[in-house]
Amino acid sequence: MISGAEMMVKCLQEEGVQMTFGYPGAVICPFYDYLSQSEIRHVLVRSEQNAAHEASGYARTSGKAGVCIATSGPGATNLITGLATAYMDSIPLIAITGQVNSELLGRDVFQEADVTGACESFTKHSYLVKNTEDIPRVFKEAFHIATTGRPGPVLIDVPVDTQNRKVKEFIYPDKPRILGYKPRTQGHAIQIKKALEAIAAAKRPVICCGGGVVLAGAREEMVAFAQNSGLPVVSTMMGFGVIPMDSNLYIGMIGSHGKPFANRVMNESDLIILCGARVGDRAVSAPSLLEAHAKIIHIDIDPAEIGKNLSVDVPIVGDIKKVLAELAAQVQKTSCDEWISTVLEYKNSYIPRGEPRDDFVEPRAFVRDLSAMMEEEAILTADVGQNQIWAANNFNVKEGRFLTSGGMGTMGYALPAAIGAKLAKPHRQVVAICGDGSFQMSMCELATLCQEQANVKLIVFCNGRLGMVSEIQDRLYGGRHTATVLQGDPDFVQLVRAYGIRAERVHSNAQAKELAKEMLASDKPFVLVCEVDPATPSI
DSSP: OEEHHHHHHHHHHHTTOOEEEEOOOGGGHHHHHHHHTSSOEEEEOSSHHHHHHHHHHHHHHHSSOEEEEEOSTHHHHHHHHHHHHHHHTTOOEEEEEEEOOGGGTTSOOTTOOOHHHHTGGGSSEEEEOOOGGGHHHHHHHHHHHHHSSSOOEEEEEEEHHHHHOEESOOOOOSSOOOTTOOOOOSOOHHHHHHHHHHHHHOSSEEEEEOHHHHHTTOHHHHHHHHHHHOOOEEEOGGGTTSSOTTSTTEEEEOSTTSOHHHHHHHHHOSEEEEESOOOOTTTOSOHHHHHHHOEEEEEESOTTTTTTSSOOSEEEESOHHHHHHHHHHHOOOOOOHHHHHHHHHHHHTOOOSOOOOSSSOOHHHHHHHHHHHSOTTOEEEEOSSHHHHHHHHHOOOSSSEEEEOOSSOOTTOHHHHHHHHHHHSTTSOEEEEEEHHHHHHHGGGHHHHHHHTOOEEEEEEEOSBOHHHHHHHHHHSTTOOOSOBOOSOOOHHHHHHHTTOEEEEEOSHHHHHHHHHHHHHOSSOEEEEEEOOTTOOOO
């Protein structure tokens, strides 16, 4: 005989899971008891939301589904923001939650919450498992759904009696059998042919690289397509770093906080090849303007995204890795030499903003210095707010990764995501950047960092403001800074040192640059608190 809780652990082992992130509670204890007897590593977080963020950083870095765990009621509801964050950025997660006894469901008993109902709009699928016999099938389906097609989080809610009940045997399915779920991976040959014809006819073509390219592991295929065609490449925030940022093929990040010359290239093009991009409002604020002057090719694994925000002339549904490989193999070198020269002129004439200062740390200049110091395969995580824009516009991703919350814009993401990324790739350099506002949303994870001995470096840009909102108030609300001035903040250096982590405060770019060298050379966690002028803009 075997219990449901033991089967849950065996399911994870069958899927090759090596690490989980979670926070226990009474009704998930049966599962935790068997998890402790397995070789699967468990990372104890300090808040359930951060379990999802750490699983997200792990998934995005390892290429595997991340697994997060919580108990019922507030444990499960705390997980919700993390799941919504993963859903918006198409990150494959498996969320396992304990639930009250199935006979008590609907009776508002202690720590009962309808988490499957609450998460319906931002999970790819969810299960409430009332029959112990269903556990192997549910786990097999959940991992398949989370990692195929457009990736996303899948929730498995398991009542405590389902975990405790025993059945005769454990048989894990060899493959999932899900009626109606068959994601298309091969791009249609006729549509690919139409795309190639449109590229050949274009005078001012541009490729827009989105986060789908990163998720599909299609970096080599995108580089080959850009090189073989000679087309310039812009990116969304979630898609940059695919093309080496110092390459002549790469122009810059588009959007409301992107590079002005990259937006200009988009606006002057007559053909836009959207690759795994959602066309969200932050990237393209006025889709109708693009439709008016450019033909649109849109490649995406999710047919629901094509045409949702922008009219499309040539839709291609399929795995972008396969589609880009086909395009790279068949495309002809562009003859748009004048257009390429113009695009490079736009890029090369741009003067980066932000000069080093000796009274404050100028964050844009410092991020450029930091980028030059970091290793080729380094991973940078950025939080949300001004620090995200400073990082995105000034960090040069080489062979590494840039991780941030793009779609949901969730504050507090950077530190837990960095921990997950470091645990996935222990030998890579991992640095997190956040503001003093976002740091306070997840600084409890410093304890997790210490517990796991994760050598993560953290930079806190401290300007005493919720900077991005403060900028909006300056622009639209007459400079009335309502609830955006941070008062009562702790001494971050002393707080971090209380965890046994080295922390230093700097007040100039020269100091910041010198201590950054020391920080990156250290084999232990390090927090660098940078005092920033509150008047420093995001771009």
